[in-house]
Amino acid sequence: MYTPFKNRLALLSLFALLCLPVSLSAQLLGAAASDAKETVQEVPKDSLGRDNPRSTVDGFLNAMGDQNYNRASQYLTLRRSVRRSSQKKKVVQAFQRLLDTGGDFYASSLLSNKATGRTDDDLEPNTDQVGKITVGEDEINLYVENTAGEGKPPVWRFTQETVDDVTSINIKSDLLIDKVLPASMRERRLWGVPVGHWLAVIAIGILSYLVAWGLISLLGTILSKFWKKEKREKATAIIQAFEQPVRLYLAVRLFVAVSLQVGISIIVRQKFNTIIFTATIFAFLILLWRLTDYLSIYTQQRMTLRKRLSAISVILFLRRMAKIVIVVIGVIAVLSAVGFDVTTWLAALGIGGIALALGAQKTVENFVGSVTLIADQPIRVGDFCKVGEIKGTVESIGMRSTRLRTPERTIVTIPNGLFSSNNIENYAHRDKFFFNPVLEFRMETTPAQLRYLLVEIRTMFYSHPKVSNEPAKVRFGGLTASGYKIEINAYIEAPNIDTAEEVEEDLYLRILDIVAASGTDFAYPSQTLYMARDKGIDEDKTRLAAEKVQHWVDTDDLQLPAFDPERIEALKDKIQYPPKGSISAKEE
Incomplete structure (x- = not known):
């Protein structure tokens, strides 16, 4: 298509106007980027390594060892009057002589290797103490300070006050080691x-x-x-x-x-x-x-x-x-x-310790439980105890768990953490054994028979040598759906559970004898049907029990509602135990 000259000129002008801002913006962006590069440039570090107190002390000692006194002087803050090399050498040599005589720098690990120096001391910021010189009664603390201006890389030097204190002391006598050593050993050097x-x-x-x-x-x-x-x-x-x-x-x-x-x-x-x-x-x-x-x-x-x-x-x-x-x-x-910088290691160790503690939480809990068991000693090996709903004899107490042997002869392993947090009932260390039966008698039992039972059972308890001297409680406990209730509370004195069971057996047999002598009998469940073979209540024994109770009443000797203390004292140990005829009685 044909385009007139004027139209083509207009198009070229428009294209130039559109391209001009792009080129200008590109130039401006390039200039800004170059400026940014210049600002990001790192500032060079100190050529003598005076970046922190530790490197300053090490550099100063190395320079003295190399006998480069001019370089050593650059680690000191000198007065403006000290300009010549000979003066600087004299100051450094005086410093070295005092250090040899009675000075000491702190161990390198105790000197700060940070550009800020130590921030946990009582000194001013950018000032650290790095050692001490003691000559006679004179004592000089050695300080270094950051002499660089604000915003500049750190340059640590010995303070001017420290240098003045050092140069103010003059030592004329030779060192003892220099007097003793031969000249050859003084002249030949190793590491300066x-x-x-x-x-x-x-x-x-x-x-x-x-x-x-x-x-x-x-x-x-x-x-x-x-x-x-x-x-x-x-x-x-x-x-x-x-x-x-x-x-x-x-x-x-x-x-x-x-x-x-x-x-x-x-x-x-x-x-x-x-x-x-x-x-x-x-x-x-x-x-x-x-x-x-x-x-x-x-x-x-x-x-x-x-x-x-x-x-x-x-x-x-x-x-x-x-x-x-x-x-x-x-x-x-x-x-x-x-x-070595162990800060990172300590942090890693702390994180690892937390992870280990979380992973071994149960193990730690069981260990603490075992320590508790051994410290408090609620149980020992050989004790018969109850933990929660589990009964058994303790066979071993380990670091992680405790093993019990149950009456069924099985082994139960309980983690010590769970063991120590449960209620523990120890049967092995009882000084007395509780005897607490509840006796129920038939509804046909007469009041006289109940009185007879109360008196005779109490008499038996007071007389028995294996029943505690504390008064045994034998009380009429009221009525039940099946008959009359008598409650017994007494303590059996025995060294272990086997002996207590023997005494308990003897008490039950004697109670049966007393019940038989009273003429009444124990109550049957209310659902029980009475059959023709049931002999019922013995009328003769009932009469005899009633006569005996009436005799007690007539003679004012009824030991109810409480026994006479003199009567209790007279009854003590009247019963023979073990009973006559048993093999245990024969052995005694």
């Missing part, structure tokens, strides 16, 4: 320190341990002499528990004190600081380990003497758990001492 210092450290370490060994051995011998002969074994066990850890700790303290006094280089001592700190941790862990063994053995012996054998398994389990905890704490402490 005279070889003689390294050899002296090894010698001091060996001598410190030997001295500590001798002192502790002598002290242990002296202490054991003061204990009585019967307690000598116990004293020896206590001394052995403390001997090794105290010896190690004393050797460490002697090593630190002697190396400081003779003037061992601060560079050497700082490298041994981690070893010293680790050895102190080991001494404490060994002490805990030995005390755990001693306490568990001592407790086992006590439990064995008390015949609480079920407690021994719990003691052994607790000892294992305590040792596992000691090992875990020791590993974390040692890793922290050598410079």
Whole structure:
């Protein structure tokens, strides 16, 4: 199709106008992106590694070891008047001499490796204490501070006050180790320190341990002499528990004190600081380990003497758990001492502990239940007890469960968590056995016969040597649908349930004799049909019972509603038990 020239020109103009904003916006976006890149650029770190207190101390010591005093001076905040290299060298050498004489840096693991320094101390922000110098009566605290401006990368240096305090003290006398060592050992260097210092450290370490060994051995011998002969074994066990850890700790303290006094280089001592700190941790862990063994053995012996054998398994389990905890704490402490960051590990350990606790909830519950059973001792092995609806004899009390043997001779295993939370009825430790029958007599029973029964049954209880001296209660309890009710409440004195059952049997037989002598009989259920063969009530015995009760009334000797105390005293132990004719009576 033909298009006039003017139309084509108009179309080109429109196209140019549409494309112009797009290109401009693209340029603007490109410029903004380049600006953003420039703002995101990381700020370079300090070339000397003065990013935190720990790296500042390490860098300062390394520079002194390399005898690069100019670099070492850059770790110090110096006055403006100190500009020349010779002046800087003089300040650093004074610092090093004081540190060799009586100074000490904290162990590297105790120094902060964070850009902010320690935030949990009482010092001002961006200021940390990293050590101390003691010369005679003078004491200088060594501080470092972040000297960078706000918004700039941290640069930690020793504070100007610390440098001024150090340079204000002048020591003229030579170090003891420099006087003793030959020139060859002072001139030859290893890692920036005279070889003689390294050899002296090894010698001091060996001598410190030997001295500590001798002192502790002598002290242990002296202490054991003061204990009585019967307690000598116990004293020896206590001394052995403390001997090794105290010896190690004393050797460490002697090593630190002697190396400081003779003037061992601060560079050497700082490298041994981690070893010293680790050895102190080991001494404490060994002490805990030995005390755990001693306490568990001592407790086992006590439990064995008390015949609480079920407690021994719990003691052994607790000892294992305590040792596992000691090992875990020791590993974390040692890793922290050598410079590892254990914060992440502790967090993972905490999460793992929570997961383990949730997964082993029932196991922990059963363990706590077993500890409760052994501590409270509601039952022991051999006791006959009732737990919930289960009766049986306790055969074993384990860490997880308790086993009962039922009267049907089956074994029931009950988890200790469920066992300790249930009501436990222990039949094995009863001092008395409750005798509580309810007797029902026929409706034809006369009041005289009831009085006869009440008096004679009470008389029998007061006379029986195996019935408790507490007054036995024999009471007319009222009427039932079947007849008259007499309730009996008494306690049988017996050492165990078998003997109690024997006495109970004898009481029932004597009650039957009394009932037969009264002329009445026990009530039958109301649904029972009386047959022709039923003899009914014996008229002769009924008459005799009535006459006896009437005799009691006439002579004012009716022991109702209560027995005369003199009568009770006179009746005590009148009944022969075991009864005459039994094999038990023959044996007695």
